[in-house]
Amino acid sequence: MKIFYKTSATATGGRSGVTTLGDGSLTFEMAPPGGKKTGQNPEQLFALGYAACFDSAMDLTAKSLEMELHDARTTVEVGIGQRADGGYGLDLDITAHLPGLSPEDAQRLIEASHQVCPYSHATRGNIDVRLHAITEGN
Template sequence: MKIFYKTSATATGGRSGTSSLDDGTYSVQMVSPDSRDAGVNPEQLFALGYAACFDSAMQLTAKQLKFDITGAKTSVEVGIGQHTEGGYALDLDVTAHLPGMNAQDAQRLVEATHQMCPYSNAIRGNIDVRLHVKTEGN
């Protein structure tokens, strides 16, 4: 694989600490999902990253398929839970908002995007992901 970009981050203190990009450009206070303290949790950061990645991949896929996706956006909902046999896992819902597209083309686009997106490829077979399409409004 040809690597186009790399970055690194360091966390100290886990869900009650700080996570920072190693280049010094960004640092965030981490909190657990049930905390009322200021900060974010890893699931929120994953949702942000996946939504941006999927949305970017969708733009590229739409261009290849010659679809106009003006006004499109992507939402990602991340859940965390415990397996009955122990251990924890994530659960995802990815929703592509594609106003004005017909449902068949929108579904085709989202499925093709899911095959291209680096986040989707990284988690395939490891995390339950449900794809949703909304074509009315936004």
């Protein structure tokens, strides 16, 4: 694979610590979900990245499918829970808001985008991902 871009982040203190991008441009105070400490958790950060990546994949895919997107947006909901084997796992719902597309075109677009998105490649076979399209009432 030809690498186009690399970045890094360093965490100290895990879910109750701090995580910072390698170039120093962004730092987050971390906090466990549902705790009293103010901060972000890894699931929130994953949702942010996946939503942006999938939204970009939809833009790219829409062009190749000769579809025009107007006011499209992507919402990614990330859940964490305990697997049957005792470990922990993630659960994802991706909702594409695609006003102006027919339900059939919207479904075709999100399925094709799921094949293009790098986050989708990383999660495929590892995380239960459900795709949803909303074409009205955006």
